[in-house]
Amino acid sequence: EAGVVQSPRYKIIEKKQPVAFWCNPISGHNTLYWYRQNLGQGPELLIRYENEEAVDDSQLPKDRFSAERLKGVDSTLKIQPAELGDSAVYLCASSLRGESEAFFGQGTRLTVV
Amino acid sequence: GNSVTQMEGPVTLSEEAFLTINCTYTATGYPSLFWYVQYPGEGLQLLLKATKADDKGSNKGFEATYRKETTSFHLEKGSVQVSDSAVYFCALHNTNAGKSTFGDGTTLTVKP
Numbered sequence: 001e002a003g004v005v006q007s008p009r010y011k012i013i014e015k016k017q018p019v020a021f022w023c024n025p026i027s028g029h030n031t032l033y034w035y036r037q038n039l040g041q042g043p044e045l046l047i048r049y050e051n052e053e054a055v056d057d058s059q060l061p062k063d064r065f066s067a068e069r070l071k072g073v074d075s076t077l078k079i080q081p082a083e084l085g086d087s088a089v090y091l092c093a094s095s096l097r098g099e100s101e102a103f104f105g106q107g108t109r110l111t112v113v
Numbered sequence: 114g115n116s117v118t119q120m121e122g123p124v125t126l127s128e129e130a131f132l133t134i135n136c137t138y139t140a141t142g143y144p145s146l147f148w149y150v151q152y153p154g155e156g157l158q159l160l161l162k163a164t165k166a167d168d169k170g171s172n173k174g175f176e177a178t179y180r181k182e183t184t185s186f187h188l189e190k191g192s193v194q195v196s197d198s199a200v201y202f203c204a205l206h207n208t209n210a211g212k213s214t215f216g217d218g219t220t221l222t223v224k225p
Binding site for chain 2 (some may be wrong): 031
């Protein structure tokens with residue numbers, strides 16, 4: 001069974017440019033998470049979806065970040081415009097509804113120059 | 114709020130040495146506790162978990178026991194291998210909130 005798939009693996013952009021990350025969760029997993037992992041730190045939750053509904057986006061900087069999960073499967077996280085401080089690894093994870101164990105993708109390493 | 118504090122690294126050991134990585138937490142309610150491992154260039158992988166007090170999680174020779182009285186979930190392995198070199202993250206999952214809180218990670222390097 002395929003795991004959580006993210007693309008791209010790496011992205012380098014200039015500040016003020018837009019960028020988007022894509023995630024395909026494990027088939028059948030209702031819950032999808034986007035985390036941001038700064039260098040030397042643990043992941044921090046940005047947004048959590050239950051199917052297509054964003055049930056926790058309290059940590060998402062809504063002035064520049066947006067996310068969607070159309071049809072409750074794939075998800076896209078967008079940053080517009082990007083700032084230098086957005087450089088980080090963006091991790092997607094999924095789980096079955098109500099389960100505590102999450103499965104992570106390999107992440108997208110974003111570098112803003 | 115919820116928080117996880119784990120031993121600062123980096124930790125460098127010789128092969129076959131004993132490993133302990135300390136982890137303590139603060140949480141409301143009764144969270145599940147996890148250790149994740151992140152190998153270079155890869156995402157986080159679940160290493161082991163425990164869902165209630167006094168449970169012991171184990172996998173690949175690693176163990177951790179959920180200690181409610183000391184709010185701890187220390188990771189141990191009796192004999193580490195070079196292939197265990199990675200970053201280890203302690204985490205808790207609050208079922209009511211539906212989200213996990215991670216520690217900052219501990220980098221382990223095992224030398225032959």
